[in-house]
Amino acid sequence: MPNPPSGTATPGRVRVRFAPSPTGFLHVGGARTALFNWLFARRHGGTFVLRIEDTDQERSTEESVRTILEGLGWLGIDWDEGPFFQSRNVQAHRALALRLLEERKAYYCFCSAAELEARRAAAEKAGSAWKYDRLCVNLSPEEARRRLQGGEPAAVRFLVPEGTVAWDDLVHGPTSFDSAVLEDIVLLRSNGSPTYNLSCVSDDVAMRVTHVIRGDDHISNTPKQILLYRAAGLEPPRFAHLPLILGPDKKRLSKRHGAVSVTEYRDKGYLPEAMFNFLALLGWSPGEGREKMTRDEMIAAFRLEDINKKGSVFDEQKLEWLNSQYINDLAPERIVALVRPQLEAAGLLSADIEEGGARRAWFLKVITTLKARSKRLPDFVRDARPFLTDDFEYSEDAVKRYLGTDGNRMRALRAAFETVEPFTEEATEKALRALAESRGDKAADYIHPLRVALVGTAVSPGVFTILILIGKERALRRIDRLIAFLDSRATAT
RNA sequence: GGCGCUAUCGUCUAGGGGUUAGGACGGAUGGUUCUCAGCCAUCAGACCGGGGUUCGAAUCCCCGUAGCGCUACCA
Incomplete structure (x- = not known):
């Protein structure tokens, strides 16, 4: 039984969410975000919600949704509610924008993309930082309505109020922005579709999210979202911004660093429990120099306050070491079950080494002698070959x-x-x-x-x-x- | 450029006003030995810089510097 929640949790039931956009595979950064949300929810007996942010119709694919779910499933990260699809909630998002419009907290903007681009280029040429110049802010509702009825396309912009926006970030501590640096963000595009910040706030409210745990590349979105909560008269959730996962060059981990998709690591022969453990240790430490831990131990020890603020380099060598540790703990039967497909693909599988086969016990012995020296699953296939067939070369x-x-x-x-x-x-x-x-x-x-x-x-x-x-x-x-x-x-x- | 975030061994990190600055991965060396791996032992390896505050600063404050992130009618 885990201990009662520590002081970080606000009273009431914890509700967190993981909100990937289905525009590709589940990358390790996203997986780690999901993992921390999951750990936090489990630690506090809360609810973990999965929300697919598929509002970018151009780039979202069903295939991507499948691989994300597959990746989470492989890691053993299960969710209590969802998956919900953000695209189903656009009416609610739009309603929120319309409400703000009504309350004069948002306004119609008729500036076209081309006009905006021209003014931005001019400003930059003049050496000043560009921010939307509020050309449309004083349009009267009547005029706006008239132009709208005349078929002119318009976006809806949020009227950013003056003042500073501050919050107590659960990992970074007190953080603040002067709202003067924010421009009047677009809430609804001229085609009527909601934008990210609007949708995110609307859905988080609808899902009664208490803690937003996400990558710290979202820090600069946070003041915009808090302002939206305020304008809507709603209490914002608590925020916890996770440090990014970096490549060896200390830049945000991306495809040019090699494998970034969790399924790639699965295919390379890493164990999900090793991957889980490794990812948990990227940016979080329970102290006491603990490295290899069970899920339950991680749940019991997990505290957002122990997450560090510095981005961490993904070190595959350490992953490999952890993996070898986990492999060593595996019963030979489990290993055989895991490498079976690869054995079969290599043409090394025969009935007598399958369960119940005449040479089963013998094969388990082979696997056992190979275990201590194996770092990844394919090592077994490579090394078991001469035991299973005469067909091998002299190196x-x-x-x-x-x-x-x-x-x-x-x-x-x-x-x-x-x-x-x-x-x-x-x-x-x-x-x-x-x-x-x-x-x-x-x-x-x-x-x-x-x-x-x-x-x-x-x-x-x-x-x-x-x-x-x-x-x-x-x-x-x-x-x-x-x-x-x-x-x-x-x-x- | 603007805004923000960050800064302990190569990497992941612990610690946090007085410590031989601890552990893990990786590296090196030695042992075990038929090889490699494993295992065991040992070693090398860090508080970004400068100013304060203080008897004392890696730790607190300020200023730099560097890195990263964001700066869309993407999410």
Whole structure:
């Protein structure tokens, strides 16, 4: 049972929302925002609402909605209400704008995009910062109505009142803006569609959102929204602005930094629990140097006050390390279930290693010996290959480093192994070492080529371990194959 | 340009008027050993700069500087 909410929460039930726009995949920044909202809601026994901000009809796609839901689902971030689609609420958004219009807190603006652009260019040329010049602010309602009826298109602008706008940001502390720096923002476009700030406020009110937790690229939208709440006579929610996730160049993480979509990380073989844990630690720390934590531990420890203000670089190496930690905790059965599709795709899946199959137990042993050295799921597929098929090559590196010019040692080893019974790790190791000693060689002179014979690579788990896993019969065949390879090489040169 | 936000090891961070400035990833070295990984041990590595306040500042204040974000009839 988590402790009662700490002082940050306003009284009453916590309601938060994640509001992605479906114009692409779920990127890690968005995922982290969702995650923090989720953690906060769970911590306070509140409600997590999912709202899809699809009002940009040009760029929003259903496919994108699907991948966002898929990404959240993969991470185990579930929502209590929604998904709601913002586009369904445009009537409410418009009604709010119309109400402000009625109360003279907003006004019609007939300036066309081209006129605006011209005036802006002129202002910039003159070296002054451009802000909408309020050309239409004093139009009488009668004149506005007349021009509207005459078919002239008009946008609705919010009349920004004078004064300062301040709020106590839950992560940044007291923050304020002079409203003089704000221009009269467009609420309704000339085609009648609502703009972001209007829709956002309208929906947050409708959904009774108590805490807006979002990226700090929204800090400059916050005063506009607070002003809108005030104009509507509504109490604004609390705001918490999260630091951005950065690429290695300290710029906001984007596609040119490589993978930014959570599904890409899934496909690269990261575990959702590792990704979740890693993302939670980006900008948040529970203190005490805790790194690897369960979801419940994170929920219990989560406090907005502990979120730091500095943007954090996404360090995939650390993600990989965390992932390896999580992989290590996984039961072999779970690992098999996770890599099964890739095994199948690689043509390595056979009935006898499936659940209930004759070699199931054996295969679980293979996975177990591979576990400690695996950082990502595909590592298993790569490393399990020589256990599942004879179809593998000798790596160039292994050949260069460990293969001599003739097969004599391997011939001797093969003969020695042939008589080892039972064929155990201890017995085979003893036989190999005895053989090496009797011939005045080092054990390594046999061990390394043997590894190449067995798995084709210069690196693997302990040779005797894999030797037993592969089994006497197959091992002898593979030694034969290496001898043949060595002999053909000898005659070729 | 305007406005805003930020500033502790390479990276993620803890700490916060008096500390050997702590941990994790990554790096280096050594150990285990048949390789690599793992594991264990050790090491290197930071308070952006300048002024204040103070007996004492990385910590509080101011001023710089730098980085980032926003500056749409996108969200």
